[in-house]
Every structure is written in structure tokens, then in C-alpha cells.
Amino acid sequence: MRKRSKRYNADAQKAIAESLPLEDAVKKVKTFGSTKFDQTVECVMHLGIDPKQADQMIRGAISLPNGIGKARKVIAFCEDSDAEAAKAAGAIEAGCDELIKKISDGWMDFDVAIASPKVMGKAGKLGRILGPQGKMPSPKNGTVTPNVVTAIKEFAAGKVEFRNDAGGNIHAVVGKLSFDDGKLAENAQAFIDHIKKMKPQAMKGTYVKKICLTATMSPSVFVDLSIVS
Numbered sequence: 001m002r003k004r005s006k007r008y009n010a011d012a013q014k015a016i017a018e019s020l021p022l023e024d025a026v027k028k029v030k031t032f033g034s035t036k037f038d039q040t041v042e043c044v045m046h047l048g049i050d051p052k053q054a055d056q057m058i059r060g061a062i063s064l065p066n067g068i069g070k071a072r073k074v075i076a077f078c079e080d081s082d083a084e085a086a087k088a089a090g091a092i093e094a095g096c097d098e099l100i101k102k103i104s105d106g107w108m109d110f111d112v113a114i115a116s117p118k119v120m121g122k123a124g125k126l127g128r129i130l131g132p133q134g135k136m137p138s139p140k141n142g143t144v145t146p147n148v149v150t151a152i153k154e155f156a157a158g159k160v161e162f163r164n165d166a167g168g169n170i171h172a173v174v175g176k177l178s179f180d181d182g183k184l185a186e187n188a189q190a191f192i193d194h195i196k197k198m199k200p201q202a203m204k205g206t207y208v209k210k211i212c213l214t215a216t217m218s219p220s221v222f223v224d225l226s227i228v229s
Helices: 006-014 022-029 080-088 097-104 117-130 148-156 181-197
Strands: 040-047 059-062 074-077 093-095 112-115 160-163 169-176 208-215
Touching: 022 181, 022 208, 040 181, 059 181, 074 080, 074 097, 074 117, 074 148, 080 093, 080 148, 093 097, 097 117, 112 117, 112 148, 160 169, 160 181, 169 181, 181 208
Parallel strands: 074 093, 074 112
Antiparallel strands: 040 169, 040 208, 059 160
8 A cells, every 4th residue: 555645644634525616625725735846736537438438538638728837848740841830839849750760769758749640641650659658649639730830839838638547537737736726726617617518429327427636745625516517
């Protein structure tokens, strides 16, 4: 069993079993013990989907109204003639054959990969490398697009990708613990509303079963489900 720190255990004693309105949940998370770094806050949702069914998968990306408090390292697979424009938009690396080789040789110091449809035939061979890392470009989350420059700017500024796991859970970063309460709540609400709109037509029963907020090194606080009613 994983051993928890004294600080975490002390915070867990302050966490309450019942769910709270979103604004109160934000305040509760922010009362937990301080750390030497600005903790990342995530919103986690447990959905009633069947993850084994392809038509019930939830995957995509969202630009939150207040950002996430962190710039992201973005690369772009594009034609070499477009590489300079991609770098000007914020990509740390851009191009085609040379970039593909660099990654094939083991370089992975980036957060998001954007790709133009024109070069996906070549970039596709990186699937075995980037797929397990969750970094393979995909049209479903907006990382395969003819508008490479726009996508680079959005993801570099903190556009958030999400994808359900095998247990039907889905989560996304919604900010930092240092964020103003209202901005953190607004980001979480935007993510929850976005997922709510993505309910698969094929699923039956309750769609959103649980919602919680959690910081990097703090216990979870459950959010009242009236927020999705």
C-alpha cells in the first residue's frame, strides 16, 4: 500500500465525504496544506459509458477560458516550406522527415504534436512511439488539421486534451492552485459542460456518475452532481 505523507493525511482529515457545490469544492481544495510548488488542479469525471464500445469513447480538446497556467511545448509535422511559419506560431520544432527521424531516434521533449493532413502518411509510422505516450496526432482532438498555425497557438497557450480511460474516467487540468477561486471554478465548469455535451447517443443510463476536483498532492473533493442536471 502506498504510504501517504503527514501533510496528505492531515488534508484527508479535512476532506469531507459529501459532495459540494463547485465554488465550495474549489475553496475546499485550496484549504489543504501548502507545498513548495504551485500545484496543478484537475477535474475528474466518472462516466457511465462502456469504454469497450468505440461509439462511446470520449476524446477531444478544449481551450479553457482562463488557460491552465502553463505553456506547453508543441511540435508540428508539416511540409518543410511551412516550418518557419509553424515555429513563428510557437512550435519548438517543425518539419517532416528530419523531425520524424529525430523522434525515431528517441527525442521526446515535447507535450503536443500537431500534424498537417499532407504529411500524416509519413508521421503515421511514429504511432508505436507516440501512441503509448498519448502524443500521436489525431483528428478527434484537433491535432491533425490543415490549420496548423492556429492549432499550434491554441495548444501552446494551454489547450487541454482529454480521453477516457478503461474505467470510464476522464480528466483534465483546469488550472493552478494559485488561480483566483472564480477563474478556477469557471475553467472546471467549462470542462464539465463540454463533456456533458459529448454524451454518446449509444449509451444508456446515467452519463455523469461522479465529479471531483483534486490537486497534485492533495485529496479529492467531490462536486455536487446538480451541476450537470
